[in-house]
Amino acid sequence: PDQVAHGPPGVGQEDLYFDGVDTFTGFFRNTTQNDCVAWPDNCTGHIVDFPCGWTSFVTQQTYHNEIAVESNGPEPGSGGYSYNAMTQIWAAANATQSHVLFLWWEPEAMYQQYLGTSAEFQRVNLPPPTQVCAETRVTNVERCSADWQTRVGDPKGACADYPHALMKVIGTSLQDISAPPGMPEPLHSPALEAVRNFRITSNQLGQIF
Numbered sequence: 001p002d003q004v005a006h007g008p009p010g011v012g013q014e015d016l017y018f019d020g021v022d023t024f025t026g027f028f029r030n031t032t033q034n035d036c037v038a039w040p041d042n043c044t045g046h047i048v049d050f051p052c053g054w055t056s057f058v059t060q061q062t063y064h065n066e067i068a069v070e071s072n073g074p075e076p077g078s079g080g081y082s083y084n085a086m087t088q089i090w091a092a093a094n095a096t097q098s099h100v101l102f103l104w105w106e107p108e109a110m111y112q113q114y115l116g117t118s119a120e121f122q123r124v125n126l127p128p129p130t131q132v133c134a135e136t137r138v139t140n141v142e143r144c145s146a147d148w149q150t151r152v153g154d155p156k157g158a159c160a161d162y163p164h165a166l167m168k169v170i171g172t173s174l175q176d177i178s179a180p181p182g183m184p185e186p187l188h189s190p191a192l193e194a195v196r197n198f199r200i201t202s203n204q205l206g207q208i209f
């Protein structure tokens with residue numbers, strides 16, 4: 001037992017970054033890529049990226065904005081981390097008061113969980129998004145390519161993420177139930193109209209988590 005772990009990992013817990021019960025609080029160390037003594041001209045910091053299949057522009061954004069970081073996680077192709085691993089890493093960073101660089105989004109449960117704490121997320125500002133940038137982003141396939149030039153893509157696509165409008169999807173079955181064919185209008189259920197009129201902002205959605 002020491003200040004990092006109070007015992008060996010249990011069966012199936014060997015790859016945990018944080019166990020959530022204070023048995024293992026996490027441990028951050030420099031890697032070969034972070035060793036600026038051995039590699040003074042091309043050492044990099046570490047960033048936690050998404051796995052392949054998820055939308056991410058981290059490699060394109062960091063490379064063309066001359067931010068010397070890369071993700072060296074276990075996920076093939078992207079060097080990213082699974083969702084479960086990413087939440088453990090942030091919990092470990094909070095427990096050990098370590099600095100980590102992440103790609104994340106909001107509204108989302110983990111983002112909300114740490115609001116108002118010392119582990120609250122801090123935004124990194126990148127060049128503002130434009131239509132040209134949006135059209136020159138790397139695709140999910142390209143970001144996991146074995147070819148480095150394909151992965152970093154066009155410098156025009158290295159801007160910040162642009163906001164996404166929240167969409168509301170209503171199934172046709174609700175309309176069929178609320179207003180069946182042949183039913184007099186006074187007997188129609190107000191459910192469909194209530195759902196159509198429902199509005200919620202991103203901030204309000206975030207408070208739900």
